[in-house]
Amino acid sequence: MPVWFDVRAEATKYAVIGELDVLATRASAMRDGLVLADDYFAGQLSAQGLSAIVLNATEASKSFDAIGDVIVRMRQAGATRDTHLWAIGGGAIQDVAGFVASIYMRGISWTYVPTTLLGMVDSCIGGKSSINIGAYKNIVGTFHPPSDVLIDPLLTASLSTEQRVAGLVEAAKICYCRSAETFDSYLALSPQTKWAPNDIEPIIGMSLRSKQWFIEIDEFDRAERLLLNLGHTFGHALEGASGYRLSHGIAVGIGVLCALELSRNLLKTPLGGAAPRLDLHMRELLRMVPALPAMLREVEVPIALDRLKADKKHESSHYRLITFDEAGCVRLTRLPKAATAEAAISTALRDTLESFS
């Protein structure tokens, strides 16, 4: 597989490279550095003679306590400021690795090998890391892009349906935010959860190319890139309110539906453009997630609302949400922090959750 493209970040330029069997082909380079991996890969890595710091891919691992422990283990393994870190895992491991790489001895270089579809279609580019503090999800973080990103679609073979849906939700969201035409090109690929690794590659390419546009024009989240938060303010609130039983990508899918519902209610009109196709596609994907209606029944709307109100993206006087205009285009909406806005948000949450029961 050829190099796909370079991402131009302010501090550096990094390559996104497609590489089959990457854990085998890069084993000797990994041996020269230090590996931080999802414990799902512990057996495979040790079978290749690679020692690694392994971590559970959970929200608890994205905490200061867990990160302090990783840093101690890195030091014990002899890591210096010249050590190159290899991160192998999904978005949770990426968040930890990106954060640790940005602060260990004031910053070391790293390579990211995403192993989930969500990691491959979305989080692997953009250079962000996000860490949880207490109940606040992704409240601290840094921008520290990797030196390169190695994408191996063969790693998707072991992903569950739910993990595949999570990745497709983020890919659909990114393509939709890029343009209605991009979203229709995405739909034309007929995304499937049963796809073999080879079939997944075009979606990865389309999603990353679309995200590349946002991060090159607005690396630090000041304008255009904010639109990619579509579904995320609702999604993070739902993840938290479910006690993290809802995974990130699945919660974002529900969050996109909440944003559609809120927009229809605020505008008092059905949405045009590609919005109805986005609604339908998200529902088709989410229907494939086993036990989702049962998980959603356990989410308490007032708790989700409290979590949403505490989201870091709001201003002191206004809630900030990504919504849709009448033509179905995404935009940043500011709602005054008052009972009217909170009632509208709460209604969108409740009606969306009930639509799955």
Ligand SMILES: NC(=O)c1ccc[n+]([C@@H]2O[C@H](COP(=O)([O-])OP(=O)(O)OC[C@H]3O[C@@H](n4cnc5c(N)ncnc54)[C@H](O)[C@@H]3O)[C@@H](O)[C@H]2O)c1
């Ligand atoms: N930094 C960013 O830009 C960014 C963007 C989006 C999401 N995130 C974060 O990423 C996290 C979600 O990441 P995710 O959905 O990629 O999953 P994850 O890293 O949370 O892992 C989910 C599960 O998949 C397993 N897994 C990983 N690779 C596998 C494989 N190839 N086969 C089988 N199982 C595998 C893991 O062991 C884990 O049990 C959230 O914490 C979210 O906040 C970060």
Ligand SMILES: [Zn+2]
């Ligand atoms: Zn996301």
